[in-house]
Amino acid sequence: MAAGASLAADAPAKAAAVSQVLYSLSTRCSIEGAAPKTCVVEVVDEGSATLYRHRIGAVTMTVRITDKPVRMERWNGAKKTWQPLKEAAARFSTNTICFNGRDLCVVNPNYLNSVRQDRPDATAGRDLVMVRFDGTGRVNLTCYDDGCKGVKS
Numbered sequence: 001m002a003a004g005a006s007l008a009a010d011a012p013a014k015a016a017a018v019s020q021v022l023y024s025l026s027t028r029c030s031i032e033g034a035a036p037k038t039c040v041v042e043v044v045d046e047g048s049a050t051l052y053r054h055r056i057g058a059v060t061m062t063v064r065i066t067d068k069p070v071r072m073e074r075w076n077g078a079k080k081t082w083q084p085l086k087e088a089a090a091r092f093s094t095n096t097i098c099f100n101g102r103d104l105c106v107v108n109p110n111y112l113n114s115v116r117q118d119r120p121d122a123t124a125g126r127d128l129v130m131v132r133f134d135g136t137g138r139v140n141l142t143c144y145d146d147g148c149k150g151v152k153s
Contacts, residue, residue, distance in 0.1 A: 020045045025110055029056045033102040041108060054106055061104050071137040074099065084137030089130040089148075090115065092123070 022043045029039035037056055044051040049066040062075040064082060073082040090097045095109040116123045122144075123129065130148045132141040143151050 019051070022050070023110060025108060027107045029054050029104065029106045030102070031056060031059070031061070031104055036105070036107075039106065041106060043110075052106075052108075052111075054104060063099060063104070070139050072099075072131075072133060073137045074104075082137075084135060085133050087130060087132045089128065091128050092116070093127050 022045050024043070025041045027039060027041060028036040029041075030036040039054055039056040042051075042053040042055070044053065046064075049064050052063045052065070054061045054063070063085070064073045064075065065071070066073075072085040072088055074085060075081075076083050086100050088097065088099050090112055092112055095107050095112050096105055097108055097111065098105040115129075126144045128145050128148060130143050130151065131139055132151065134140040141151065
């Protein structure tokens with residue numbers, strides 16, 4: 001997620017009409033590999049999708065996750081469109097999730113605990129899970145721990 005993230009317009013206007021806030025989390029986020037800063041993550045149920053709005057100072061970055069099929073995208077306020085993510089990685093030992101490398105990283109134990117609950121067999125004894133997406137944001141590859149070392153960008 002490019003700096004300029006004048007992503008303050010964090011979602012299309014129609015989303016507000018059908019949204020329900022699931023939870024809000026005060027935590028730490030970093031943008032483009034910079035030092036972590038205090039941020040607030042607001043998680044919103046939008047019906048067919050879940051929005052994760054990351055407010056870091058004056059910047060808001062929003063990631064949308066949809067099911068069936070699973071897709072992950074980010075809101076580009078400048079273009080007023082959702083753009084597919086290339087990858088996401090979660091490290092359970094630090095409760096950290098990073099999107100598109102280190103473009104946006106966030107400490108979110110709530111989300112990672114839900115991943116563990118939803119996929120106990122896949123996550124048991126694991127520390128790192130990485131997901132790669134195709135050009136539409138749909139899951140194309142999932143790897144765990146040492147298996148991710150062989151995955152090239």
